[in-house]
Amino acid sequence: MYRLALIGNPVKQSKSPEIHQQFFEQTSLKGTYELIPVDQVELEGKINWLKAEGYHGFNVTVPFKEKIIEYLDEIVGPAKAMQSVNTVSIQNNRLVGYNTDGEGYVLSLNEAYPDFLSDVKHKRILIIGAGGAAKGIAYQLNKYAFQSIDIINRTAEKARQISRSLNHSRALSLGMAKDILEQYDLIIQTTSVGMSPNNHEQIISLQGVKPNAIASDIIYKPKWTSFLQDAEQRGCRILFGESMLLYQAAKAFQIWTGQEIKDFVN
Structure with missing residues (x-):
C-alpha cells in the first residue's frame, strides 16, 4: 500500500488526489494520496512525521519548493540544477528531491x-x-x-x-x-x-x-x-x-512506484 501526499499552503484546491487515484487504478496498485496543509513553522516537523509514518513520498507546492531542500538528503537532476523541488521520494529512510514541473x-x-x-x-x-x-x-x-x-x-x-x-x-x-x-x-x-x-x-x-x-x-x-x-x-x-498538472503528476508517480502512466483520463 503506497502512502503519498501533497504538502504546502494552500492545498485544499488541489486535484492531485483524484489524479493519483486514477493512476493507482490504471496500474492496479493500492495506495492513498492525501492533502496536508503545512505552515512555515511546521515544515521540518511535518517532514519528519511523514518519514516516521512510512510514507513513500510526497509532492511539494508553494511556498516550499525551495525551502524543502535544506531538509533533504539528496536532490537530483533538474531539482539540483535549479534548486527547486516538487517531488520527494522516501526510500531506505532517505529523502531524495526531484523536480517534475x-x-x-x-x-x-x-x-x-x-x-x-x-x-x-x-x-x-x-x-x-x-x-x-x-x-x-x-x-x-x-x-x-x-x-x-x-x-x-x-x-x-x-x-x-x-x-x-x-x-x-x-x-x-x-x-x-x-x-x-x-x-x-x-x-x-x-x-x-x-x-x-x-x-x-x-x-x-x-x-x-x-x-x-x-x-x-x-x-x-x-x-x-x-x-x-x-x-x-x-x-x-x-x-x-491542468495539462501540465497531469504530466508532472505522472512523472512523480513513476518516481514513487516505478510504473509509467501512458493514458490520461481528463
Missing part, C-alpha cells in the same frame, strides 16, 4: 502544440514569475535552442538568478515586457495570481500580443483564468494548467 510542462506543450518545439530557432519565450515552478520550466525549455527565454518577476533579483542560468535570457521589468510583448511566441504565467478565489486578478495585460502566440497559465483552478480569458480574446492559442 519542467518535464511535465514540456510534455503538455508538445501534446497540445507539437509544431511549436519542432522549430525553435527564432522563437522567444516570456516566463512570468520566478518561483519553483518557473525554475523547473525554464530549465527544461533551456534544453531547446530558443532565441530567448526572458523572465519577469516582482522581485527583480530572483528573475536575474534564473536568467543567469539560461543560455539566452534577460530579466525584464513588467514595463519592459509590456513594451515588447509582440516579440513573444509563448507566454507562460507561473505565479499564483488569478488562482481561486482571486479569479479576477492578472499580472500583465496581453494588449499587443502577437496573433497566434501561445498563452499558458499553470493555474488550473479556475481553468479559465483572467490571463487566459484575455489571451483568448486577443486571438492567442491556449495551454491550460
Whole structure:
C-alpha cells in the first residue's frame, strides 16, 4: 500500500488526489494520496512525521519548493540544477528531491502544440514569475535552442538568478515586457495570481500580443483564468494548467512506484 501526499499552503484546491487515484487504478496498485496543509513553522516537523509514518513520498507546492531542500538528503537532476523541488521520494529512510514541473510542462506543450518545439530557432519565450515552478520550466525549455527565454518577476533579483542560468535570457521589468510583448511566441504565467478565489486578478495585460502566440497559465483552478480569458480574446492559442498538472503528476508517480502512466483520463 503506497502512502503519498501533497504538502504546502494552500492545498485544499488541489486535484492531485483524484489524479493519483486514477493512476493507482490504471496500474492496479493500492495506495492513498492525501492533502496536508503545512505552515512555515511546521515544515521540518511535518517532514519528519511523514518519514516516521512510512510514507513513500510526497509532492511539494508553494511556498516550499525551495525551502524543502535544506531538509533533504539528496536532490537530483533538474531539482539540483535549479534548486527547486516538487517531488520527494522516501526510500531506505532517505529523502531524495526531484523536480517534475519542467518535464511535465514540456510534455503538455508538445501534446497540445507539437509544431511549436519542432522549430525553435527564432522563437522567444516570456516566463512570468520566478518561483519553483518557473525554475523547473525554464530549465527544461533551456534544453531547446530558443532565441530567448526572458523572465519577469516582482522581485527583480530572483528573475536575474534564473536568467543567469539560461543560455539566452534577460530579466525584464513588467514595463519592459509590456513594451515588447509582440516579440513573444509563448507566454507562460507561473505565479499564483488569478488562482481561486482571486479569479479576477492578472499580472500583465496581453494588449499587443502577437496573433497566434501561445498563452499558458499553470493555474488550473479556475481553468479559465483572467490571463487566459484575455489571451483568448486577443486571438492567442491556449495551454491550460491542468495539462501540465497531469504530466508532472505522472512523472512523480513513476518516481514513487516505478510504473509509467501512458493514458490520461481528463
